Amino acid sequence: MTFGRLLGFGVASLAVLSVLSLAMLLRPDPQLQTPGATGASTLARTLNKTARDRADTPDIGWVVTKATSAQSMMVVEVDAERLDDAGGIAIQIVEPVRSRGYDEILVYVRQPGSRTRTVRRIQWTPGGGYVESTYADR
Numbered sequence: 001m002t003f004g005r006l007l008g009f010g011v012a013s014l015a016v017l018s019v020l021s022l023a024m025l026l027r028p029d030p031q032l033q034t035p036g037a038t039g040a041s042t043l044a045r046t047l048n049k050t051a052r053d054r055a056d057t058p059d060i061g062w063v064v065t066k067a068t069s070a071q072s073m074m075v076v077e078v079d080a081e082r083l084d085d086a087g088g089i090a091i092q093i094v095e096p097v098r099s100r101g102y103d104e105i106l107v108y109v110r111q112p113g114s115r116t117r118t119v120r121r122i123q124w125t126p127g128g129g130y131v132e133s134t135y136a137d138r
Contacts, residue, residue: 043067047076050096062089062109072103079112083120087132090122098124 044067051060062080069075076093080086086109094105102124109120118136 051092074105076107078109086120094124
């Protein structure tokens with residue numbers, strides 16, 4: 001009976017290791033995913049792809065994490081390495097879509113992992129152009 005238990009344990013262990021090995025082989029390559037964009041909306045993925053397709057280098061230093069559009073307004077959330085790039089990031093997001101009839105596009109730029117919760121908001125309207133504001137939690 002002891003031999004039977006030992007054999008059963010060995011077979012069960014081998015089955016578990018086989019399943020884990022198969023799972024490791026089938027998992028997606030993390031290098032191929034856009035950081036912060038897993039589970040992102042179709043609109044967010046489209047904005048990320050458009051920006052990367054238009055960029056000179058594959059690493060643009062920011063990623064759209066959330067984007068929502070309703071009626072004639074769009075709200076976009078971005079994680080960026082540098083908050084100082086917020087204005088340029090907004091331009092890269094807005095320019096390809098501004099001809100689609102939006103009355104207002106708001107782009108919120110945050111620095112992921114930062115100790116401060118500073119947010120740069122860039123508002124674009126057809127009449128007012130780009131207006132940047134900074135908000136910080138204290």
